[in-house]
Amino acid sequence: MLCLVMEIFNLRKLLIPVVLIGLAAIFGVNLMNWSAMDAFMFAGLDMSSMVQIDHFTVAFNGVLIFAGALLFAMTHDFYRDEQHHLSDYVTIIVFILCGAMVLTSFSNLVMLYLGIEIVSISLYILAGSRKFDARSNEAGMKYFLMGAFASAILLLGITLTYGAAGSFEIAKITAFAETGGMSSPMFLTGALLAMCAMLFKVAAVPFHFWSPDVYEGAPSLITTLMATLVKVTFFAAFYRLMSTGYAGVSAYTGTLLVFVAAATMIMGNLIALHQVNFKRLLAYSGIAHAGYMILAILSYKTNAAPALLFYGATYILATIGAFSVALPVFSSAGNESIDAFNGLGQKKPFHAAMLTMCMLSLAGIPPLAGFLGKYYIFSEAIRNGYMLITLLAVVASIVGVYYYFKVILAMYTKPADQTPMRFPIIYVIVTCICAGLSLLFGVWPGGLTGLL
Amino acid sequence: MMTILLLILPLVAALFVLLSGSKLASKIALGFAGVELALTCYAVSLFQTSGPEAFYVFHDWIDAPKVSFHLGLDGLSLLMVVLTNLLLPLIILSGFNREINNAKGYYSLILLMQFALVGVFMAMDGLLYYIFWELALIPIYFIALRWGGRNRVAITLKFFIYTLAGSLLMLFGFIMLYWYNPGQSFDIRELYGMVVSEEAQSWLFWTFFLAFAIKIPIVPFHTWQADTYRESPTQGTMLLSGIMLKMGTYSLIRWLLPVLPLGVAKWGQLVMILCVAGIVYASIIALKQRNLKNLLAYSSVAHVGLIAAGIFAWNIQGLQGGVIQMFAHGINVVGLFFCADILMNRTNTNEINELGGIRNLAPIFSTMFMIVVLGSIALPLTNGFIGEFLLLYGVYEYNNWMAVPAGLTIILGAAYMLRMYKKVMLGNVSSYVPEFPDLKWNELVVLGVIVLLIFVMGVYPQPVLNMAEPVLQDIMSYRVI
Numbered sequence: 001m002l003c004l005v006m007e008i009f010n011l012r013k014l015l016i017p018v019v020l021i022g023l024a025a026i027f028g029v030n031l032m033n034w035s036a037m038d039a040f041m042f043a044g045l046d047m048s049s050m051v052q053i054d055h056f057t058v059a060f061n062g063v064l065i066f067a068g069a070l071l072f073a074m075t076h077d078f079y080r081d082e083q084h085h086l087s088d089y090v091t092i093i094v095f096i097l098c099g100a101m102v103l104t105s106f107s108n109l110v111m112l113y114l115g116i117e118i119v120s121i122s123l124y125i126l127a128g129s130r131k132f133d134a135r136s137n138e139a140g141m142k143y144f145l146m147g148a149f150a151s152a153i154l155l156l157g158i159t160l161t162y163g164a165a166g167s168f169e170i171a172k173i174t175a176f177a178e179t180g181g182m183s184s185p186m187f188l189t190g191a192l193l194a195m196c197a198m199l200f201k202v203a204a205v206p207f208h209f210w211s212p213d214v215y216e217g218a219p220s221l222i223t224t225l226m227a228t229l230v231k232v233t234f235f236a237a238f239y240r241l242m243s244t245g246y247a248g249v250s251a252y253t254g255t256l257l258v259f260v261a262a263a264t265m266i267m268g269n270l271i272a273l274h275q276v277n278f279k280r281l282l283a284y285s286g287i288a289h290a291g292y293m294i295l296a297i298l299s300y301k302t303n304a305a306p307a308l309l310f311y312g313a314t315y316i317l318a319t320i321g322a323f324s325v326a327l328p329v330f331s332s333a334g335n336e337s338i339d340a341f342n343g344l345g346q347k348k349p350f351h352a353a354m355l356t357m358c359m360l361s362l363a364g365i366p367p368l369a370g371f372l373g374k375y376y377i378f379s380e381a382i383r384n385g386y387m388l389i390t391l392l393a394v395v396a397s398i399v400g401v402y403y404y405f406k407v408i409l410a411m412y413t414k415p416a417d418q419t420p421m422r423f424p425i426i427y428v429i430v431t432c433i434c435a436g437l438s439l440l441f442g443v444w445p446g447g448l449t450g451l452l
Numbered sequence: 453m454m455t456i457l458l459l460i461l462p463l464v465a466a467l468f469v470l471l472s473g474s475k476l477a478s479k480i481a482l483g484f485a486g487v488e489l490a491l492t493c494y495a496v497s498l499f500q501t502s503g504p505e506a507f508y509v510f511h512d513w514i515d516a517p518k519v520s521f522h523l524g525l526d527g528l529s530l531l532m533v534v535l536t537n538l539l540l541p542l543i544i545l546s547g548f549n550r551e552i553n554n555a556k557g558y559y560s561l562i563l564l565m566q567f568a569l570v571g572v573f574m575a576m577d578g579l580l581y582y583i584f585w586e587l588a589l590i591p592i593y594f595i596a597l598r599w600g601g602r603n604r605v606a607i608t609l610k611f612f613i614y615t616l617a618g619s620l621l622m623l624f625g626f627i628m629l630y631w632y633n634p635g636q637s638f639d640i641r642e643l644y645g646m647v648v649s650e651e652a653q654s655w656l657f658w659t660f661f662l663a664f665a666i667k668i669p670i671v672p673f674h675t676w677q678a679d680t681y682r683e684s685p686t687q688g689t690m691l692l693s694g695i696m697l698k699m700g701t702y703s704l705i706r707w708l709l710p711v712l713p714l715g716v717a718k719w720g721q722l723v724m725i726l727c728v729a730g731i732v733y734a735s736i737i738a739l740k741q742r743n744l745k746n747l748l749a750y751s752s753v754a755h756v757g758l759i760a761a762g763i764f765a766w767n768i769q770g771l772q773g774g775v776i777q778m779f780a781h782g783i784n785v786v787g788l789f790f791c792a793d794i795l796m797n798r799t800n801t802n803e804i805n806e807l808g809g810i811r812n813l814a815p816i817f818s819t820m821f822m823i824v825v826l827g828s829i830a831l832p833l834t835n836g837f838i839g840e841f842l843l844l845y846g847v848y849e850y851n852n853w854m855a856v857p858a859g860l861t862i863i864l865g866a867a868y869m870l871r872m873y874k875k876v877m878l879g880n881v882s883s884y885v886p887e888f889p890d891l892k893w894n895e896l897v898v899l900g901v902i903v904l905l906i907f908v909m910g911v912y913p914q915p916v917l918n919m920a921e922p923v924l925q926d927i928m929s930y931r932v933i
Contacts (some may be wrong), residue, residue: 306516349557365590365616366583375579379517379627394624398617405609412597413605445514 057105059309060236064104067229067316068097070430071221074324077424078221089129093225096122100229103237109158109168109245112237116154116201119230120147126225127218139217146200146210154197160190161245170245177248191249195257198238202231202290203283205263215283220330223279224323227286232312235293239308243300250300257298258389264291265396272403276337278326281403282319285362288400289315292377292393299380307376310448314361314369314441321358321434324427325351332421338407343416351423352411354435361438363404364397369441454495455507455523458533459570461488462540466563474555478548481559485541485566492537499530499919513580517630518637522577527919531775532573532702535782536695540566542901543690546790548894550686550797558599558687561591565691572699578626578638581707585699586619592684592691601683611680618663618673625659628652629711643711645930650714657715660708661723667700668756670723671730678749686793689745693752694786698778701756704763705771710930717932720764724850727761728857730754735864739871744792744802747872748785751828754861755781761858762843766931770846771924776916777839780827780909784836787824787902791817794895795876799885804872809881813888818877820891820899825873827906829866835909 075090099118106112124147128140162168164187165176173181181187200207215223242250250257268288275281289311296308326341333340345352361370374397381390441448465484469477498506507525525533544562552558568591571584589612596608626638632652635642648656666673681689709716731754738750759777762770794817795810796802811818823834830836840862848855891899909916 360590366586371583371586375623375627376517378624379630382624382627383631391624394620395617398613398620401613401616402609405612409597409605409609412594 056236056240056305057101060104060232060312061101063309063313063316064097064100064229064233067232067320068093068100070320070324070433071225071229073426073430074221074224074327077426078219078327085129089126092122092126096126096225096230100233103233104240106237106240107170107244109161109170109173112241113151113155113158115237116234117151119233120151120201123147123222123226123230126222127214129222130219133219135217136219139214142217143210143214150197150200150207153193153200157190157193157195157197160186160193162190164190173245174247177245182248182251188249188252191246192253194241194246195249195253198234198241199260201234202238202293203287204260204290204294205267205287206260208264208267208287208290211287212280212283215286216277216279216336220279220323220327220336223282224320224327227282227323228316228319231286231290232316235290235297235308235312239297239300239305242297243305247300250298254298257294258386261291261294261298262389262392264288264294265393266291269396269399269403273399275403276339278330278338278340278407279336281338281407282322285400285403286319288396289362291396292374295377295381295386295389295393298386298389299384302380302383304377304380307373307380310369310376310441310445311373313448314373314438317434317438317441318358318361318368318370321431321438322355322362324430324434325355325358325423328421328423328427332419338410339414341407341410342414343411345412346416348421348423351428351431354431355411356408357435357438359404359407361442363401365401367439367442369438369445372442372445454491454498455509455525455574458488458491458495458525458537459523459567459574461491462563462567462570466560466567469556469563470560472556477556477559478544478552481563482541482544482548484563485537485544488566489537489541492534495525496530496534499525499527504530508576517579518639519579520577520637520639521580522639523574523580524576525574526923527921528702528705528775528923529573531779531916531919532698533570535698535779536566536569536573538905539690539694539782539786542786542790542898543687543694545894546690546793546898547687549892552599552685554598558595561595562687562691565591565595565696569695569699573702576640578629578640578643578707580638582619582623582626585622585703586616588696588699589615589619592688592696595688595691596680596684599685600688601685603679604683607676607679607683611676614676615666618666621659622663625656625663628656628659640706645710645713648712648714650718653712653715654718655715657708657712657719660703660712661719664700664703664708665760667703668697668760669700669753670727670757670760671733671753672726674730674734674753677753678746681749681752681789682743682745686789686796689789690786693749693789694782697752697756698782701759701763701774701778704760705774705924705927709763709766710927713930713932716764716766720766723764724761724847724854727757727764728847728854731757731761731861732857732864735861735868739864739868741868742804744795744804744807744872744876745789747804747868748788748792751865751868752781752785754865755785755828758840758843758847758858758861761854762846765846765850766928767846767849768924768928769842769849771927772917772920773839773842773844773846775920775924776909776913777836777843779916780835780839780906783902783905783909784824784828787899787906788828790895790898790902791821791824794891798888801884804875806884807876807882808879808885809877810885810888811877812881813885814890816890816896817888817899820903821877822873823903823906824899825869827910829869830862833907833910835906835913837910838913 096119099115102111102115106115124140124144127143128137130136164184165173203211265288268284268291272281272284293311296304329340330336361368364370364374378390469481472480504526509523511521513519513521568584568588575581575584593608593612596604630638632648633642633646669677734750734753738747741747759774763774792802827834827836830840844855844859847858
């Protein structure tokens with residue numbers, strides 16, 4: 001909690017005066033926080049019953065801060081025509097990061113709700129942040145209406161749980177569930193509602209309809225933010241919720257989750273096959289990846305948190321890397337379709353190679369990190385006896401290869417047009433970091449898995 | 453140390469070539485491949501004196517699922533590494549005097565491919581092996597995609613997804629084995645002879661077999677092959693048919709027979725029938741082909757079908773034959789595809805009916821071509837003979853009647869290869885062949901080396917047999933039929 005406060009104040013103090021220096025400083029502060037939190041971890045810091053900082057929190061926070069830093073790095077160039085609003089946007093993104101940290105550390109359902117609202121409300125604003133773009137407004141509105149509905153359902157679930165267990169605290173709810181709470185229909189209904197709300201937030205089928213529209217309409221950088229940082233945050237919270245307070249419920253909801261995971265993987269991959277818009281493509285691919293990550297939640301009994309962390313981190317790296325190439329391409333081509341990448345292999349071989357690496361990582365091809373991420377998840381699922389669903393996941397990821405390769409094919413086989421392309425240096429740095437880390441974690445996964 | 457050096461050198465070379473200029477790329481690549489070959493020769497001499505123990509490398513790599521960086525070179529692995537490193541300089545040299553745009557990317561990918569292939573043959577840990585296996589797919593895909601023929605986009609994508617599908621099934625199988633293994637690791641020493649129930653083995657068998665059958669390819673999983681061979685650039689086809697295909701047959705011996713003996717016992721007969729039927733089927737199709745590269749592709753299916761049949765017969769003759777034929781086929785098929793490339797380069801066509809009468813114009817080339825053809829139809833004293841003989845003997849031991857259709861491969865093979873040679877090289881000079889200069893220096897070197905190897909191995913195959921013998925005896929000890 002302490003580091004959380006420090007985080008907010010540090011960031012805001014630095015950001016508002018000089019954005020550029022601030023960006024560099026955030027990165028430094030993040031790194032310092034990272035080592036500082038390690039120290040807390042050993043002290044076994046337990047601030048109150050509201051949050052609990054444990055290994056899980058520290059590891060996920062590290063990944064999320066790093067992802068945040070990469071995104072901040074790109075913010076300046078992305079909003080260069082709206083300089084006077086820049087500080088607002090950056091501040092809101094800091095809020096999201098703050099909410100994300102609440103979500104990885106909550107030990108009380110109220111904190112869960114608060115965290116989700118901090119993140120979601122900030123996102124509603126950001127999704128609509130291109131004020132003169134109708135699509136951006138539409139995305140913000142859509143996300144707001146549907147997101148608010150899901151939040152209400154979550155709140156209802158939490159209330160019912162409170163009614164049954166008599167407390168918001170995770171520890172007390174767990175104790176209640178172990179001492180015969182399972183027979184309480186009110187508790188089960190509450191758990192089910194909360195689960196549905198979380199499934200909405202992570203865009204799992206059948207609660208996924210908002211995601212392609214919002215991803216497409218929102219400014220590209222915000223799409224990146226939603227697809228990476230926020231998605232993994234929600235998954236961390238989801239995992240924390242399902243593996244602690246609602247752990248006992250899985251006897252009832254396990255089958256349901258299996259079907260949700262299956263539907264998510266199938267729908268996500270199949271619909272992605274036909275997408276021509278790159279952002280929609282990544283939206284559906286994100287849905288498919290959500291399906292794989294649900295497998296990790298199913299396997300909580302054997303502590304699948306390292307698998308989830310690794311998968312989330314590789315997914316974040318590959319997606320941010322892909323967008324850091326895609327953003328400049330979009331702005332020079334003037335559209336966001338896959339055709340915008342035509343001939344990139346000839347025009348900018350280096351960037352094309354980097355994007356190829358990100359795509360291969362998303363597709364799960366060794367030796368890139370995405371492969372090991374998939375491997376960890378599949379391995380945990382098999383260990384917990386989810387044989388058929390894992391086989392389905394294997395088949396689904398074969399389908400996935402096809403649409404990731406559509407992008408690669410566009411770069412290398414289609415003729416180039418003459419539009420000049422400008423890659424701001426900061427984007428190139430982000431690309432290199434993402435692709436480089438994807439390769440590094442692919443051959444040396446110990447660096448990430450050692451955290452948990 | 454030697455092992456690591458053998459593995460890393462191609463990777464270093466690939467980076468080096470990528471950073472060099474396109475003009476120098478081919479020469480630098482050749483230089484590195486030559487050094488690698490010399491190193492391999494040194495490793496062989498070391499192997500003869502000190503045995504396989506000196507070549508094992510073991511490091512912990514990943515903790516949580518226990519994966520170790522475990523490399524090793526026993527007789528079988530070393531043979532495959534020799535094959536790879538022997539063919540690589542020839543493949544690179546065969547690209548000299550050809551127009552290749554962005555040569556540094558091209559040769560860099562070829563060397564990356566060498567790295568992955570050497571890794572596959574050395575890996576002694578299941579997941580490490582799997583990573584190299586998949587890694588080999590990426591360079592060859594891009595080689596075919598960037599430098600391939602007209603229909604390359606759709607065909608290479610089919611190739612990629614088809615083989616990847618098989619590989620992912622194998623990954624699933626490996627994860628299952630990991631959890632079956634009481635020691636919870638992928639290490640080959642623990643996987644060999646591990647106790648897994650017959651029921652589990654009988655379906656695990658398919659997860660591995662499908663991956664290998666697609667790669668080899670065994671009929672009916674061969675549909676990607678002819679198209680991909682035709683559309684790839686020549687060096688890509690050589691890599692695919694000469695070495696990459698051997699990944700499948702090598703893996704049958706290394707990763708399927710001793711790991712899942714009960715599964716093999718249960719399904720072996722079905723697989724044998726598939727293989728033998730595939731041999732006859734592919735030979736008949738080869739008879740009908742009009743395009744030279746297609747014909748070679750189907751003849752390749754027939755040959756490797758026999759290799760797979762010999763391996764699944766699971767007796768020492770079949771395994772010995774399989775190993776030696778892998779080696780021989782690798783050399784022959786590279787020679788054949790190079791001859792096809794020379795024809796294509798000079799005449800711009802690979803249609804058998806459009807060629808003819810080249811013998812009068814290019815006597816050296818036609819003699820060399822003849823020898824390679826004879827090697828591939830297994831004439832005594834060439835390298836193909838001893839392999840096919842042992843393989844047929846192995847199949848005969850397994851089931852007398854199965855050897856009859858399997859033996860057809862030699863007769864049919866002679867029929868379609870000689871018919872092809874007659875039409876392409878003999879007769880009157882075809883109007884499509886205005887002029888046909890004889891071999892250039894690099895072509896002469898490549899074909900000369902191949903011809904030499906064909907004879908040396910045909911006359912004196914014993915070193916290869918000796919080298920593989922202890923490993924194969926070990927594999928035999930897991931047999932349960």
